[in-house]
Amino acid sequence: MHLPLYTALTAALLAAGMTGAQAAGPYYDPSNAASPTKYTTDYELYRTIGCPGKQLLDAACKIMTPAAAPAPAAPAPVAAAPAAPVDSDKDGVTDDKDQCPNTPAGRKVDAKGCELDSDGDGVVDGLDKCPDTPAGRKVDTRGCELDSDGDGVVDGLDQCPNTPAGRKVDAKGCELDSDGDGVVDGLDQCPNTPAGDKVDNKGCTLLNTIVLKGVNFDNDSAKLRTDAFPILDDAVTTMKRYPTMKVEVAGHTDSNSSDAYNLKLSDRRAKAVMDYFVSHGVDAANLTSKGYGESEPIADNKTAAGRAENRRVELRIQ
Template sequence: MNDESVPGEDYLVDYRVSLGLQLPLTMLFKPSSPVVESSQTCELAVVDPVTGRSDCGTDTDRDGVLDGLDQCPATPEGTAVDGRGCPVDMGTDADGDGVPNEIDQCPDTQIGTQVDAVGCVITQSLVLRGVNFENDSAVLTQEATGILDDAAASLRNQMNVRVAIGGHTDNVGNDTYNQALSEQRAESVKQYLISHGVDGSRIEATGYGETQPVASNDTPEGRAENRRVEFNLIVD
């Protein structure tokens, strides 16, 4: 541009020079870069082997196996697990409750008792098969004491469990006699557990006589089923 005045003219002349520039077409029509989705940030991702898509998953017990595939939930952190989320050594289950020792938080559970994922008792009613008495008395048989030893060990290890003991009879004899006998037998079981270290405040004993049969009293087999001791386990 020339900003000098020209005589006789009251305007400035703007001289512009255009330069011819040649640009490669690739610069003018450069394809836009594909938009890359930001990768997800998650503790555990599942990658589709075909599409490569990555999705976050949930692993509550942090054992490396997604909850939907985890057959052993609530595994303690740091436990070595297999592809199913179960401890690598699944061969040891000392109390036979179906929960491996490595994750069993309530060892020595009474056989036949229902437990949760970590081997602890849940609220339930349990008939103690084999807890019998000498004929026409409340004296426990030798077999019965062995079963109650196991029950006492289980209760000692699970202080949050209370037990309501129910004594039952068949219909042989009169109602009054059977009621009294069932009460004596329930109390006999309670006292045995107390003598083996179970706090008496956690035990309730009740006799029901012949009022709650679970089988027909018309057959020897049915009457045998009705003569029973039930444990109602209550988890606080």
Template sequence: MKNIKVVLFALILVLGISTLKAQDNNNPWSIGLGVNAVDFYPTNPGLEGHGSWLNEFVNAGDHFNMVPSISKVTVGKYLTDGFSIEAAGSINTINKIGDNTSSDDSYFSLDGAVKYDLNEVFGETAWFDPYASVGGGYVWMDNFGTGTFNGALGFNLWFNENFGFNLESKYKHAFESNIVQHFQHSAGIIIKFGGTDKDGDGIYDKDDACPDVFGLVEYNGCPDADNDGVIDSKDDCPNVAGLESLNGCPDADGDGITDADDACPNDKGIKANKGCPDSDGDGVVDKNDKCPSVAGPEANNGCPWPDTDGDGVLDKDDNCINVVGTASNNGCPEITAVEVAKLEDLFKTVYFDTSKDSFKSETIARLDEAAQIMAKYPTAKFAISGHTDSVGNNASNLKLSEKRATAVKNYLTSKGVSGNNLTAKGFGEDMPIASNNTKSGRAENRRVEVKLVN
């Protein structure tokens, strides 16, 4: 019967442990060294020399069995979610069984337990680590042995990451009556070890978000090369301090556009202008705007179009920017009917030397006056026509009329009239305005005319 209970206990313990999956947690291993005390008194009500349950639970002087040496050794392995397993071995000498004395019986025990960290229920305290455990074991006293079912409460007080103090009270329920139920109390030191820190940054790999790269505690083990509060793995500009809102990239002018994407990194602008300002809102950014405080078109480098002559026609549309004109004539002045008539009268008195294209002296003043009028109207175009009487042959008359028309054109251009606004053509004797049969008629036919054509 005793062997069946031992086998059953071992099977239950192995199955319980095998259902838990070990994980690589910080310092998963532990070793404990301490002393133990065995107390039979408060666990066996009704037996002679024993009290009721938990009676005189801490009466160490009357009921505790202890030896003055290290008498308990534990080895533990953290598993997952607050669970761990522990194997414990202890020795003692029993000279008190309740109020009864004993003849210094030897006591040995081997125990296995599954422990649960109560901080998972109460909340993490870091330094104070209470736990509960359940398991089983085997106890030998002199020539007797029995399996036990064990339940315990205890706590660890951690002085640092690896070193602490342990205190535990364990109830052991024996399966054989020759060894009665008892408490085993223990106290000692406990040491945790086995954690890995591959990058050597002082943060165990389990808690290290960047276990292969040396990092900082405040960033869970990840590096922040530029010290801007954005870890390198999330920093688009890891070597230049920047803003978290811009994924670690800088924004010198504070316009919300990273310097790398900002065409004007030192001047606060808007995204539509690639980070450049446009003070006058004309669509031309200030750095390209020759008039940044006054709105103007891009075609004029951000400046408004001028109207130099003040005629209401902007210079960009004004063909005569220095002369007052009309919008209908693209900013140029329009010749009046009075002045056209004046020109026609002046040209009626243009005289040439006989059979030549040279002017008579009295003609020069008239041509100068005509040139002054024409020059005032740079867009007005005129047709100059030369005519002769019928004296002589037609071919020579045609040639002479062309020379005289050209002579007039050349003189006018020499006085500032645009040659592009003048045409000259000779018609010979073909277009008389009077009879060639009289001297006065032939004089009228020898003429130069000017007509406004535009």
């Protein structure tokens, strides 16, 4: 018996078990709209699912793995906003311009961030206790003018800059001389000298004749002994105070030796004292010297003590 071709093919398919519902084979593509149930319903679907347009007897198609979706493009970088300028010491000048970066809080500063020094004395206003120092004056760490001798008058005004401690001074920084005799109060032992009187270094009125006690010479010589120098220096200071004062230097001896010898010795001694004065700055035009020998004793030449008094040098104010 001959079966029709359709019948024979159907029988073959039934024998192979391919007409019923089949699980998806290697050509299954669950994304294909032709297989909403994920199962095939006949041989054609089995061969063609996932391969649209395939016919029954066409060669099986090769299912391509779907291409991966392209990765999303990286977002364009967002430029960071510029950082705000920093002012670490909070003085109003940012760090990039601040040349004095650690200004104490509350201090006024210039455009460079440095503290103001309004009087230009080198001490900033925040520390300056004397804010109006005149230009050029030297100041201490507080910004106040120096008073080196501590007399209460600053150095910039002090005309007597080395006043001894404790002395009273005037507005110029110079010691007071209450009686106007030229000897400051701190040294004046005769503080109420009458006006116009000439005084010695102690501020006491000069006598017409002043004995230079302690001015001695080597024996039988006109050579001054060194212990005479301080006494002569005091006399130099007094004579310089009165630059027009005329003085005679008078030399005297005791009665030992002859009158003629003593006269010459006293004259040489008087001249030695005058020469000392001139060498220390006293105007020679104001000085003369003369020896009187033993002619004017002031004590008894019969005693050693008396003879010692008679050997003397006097200054006679002219």
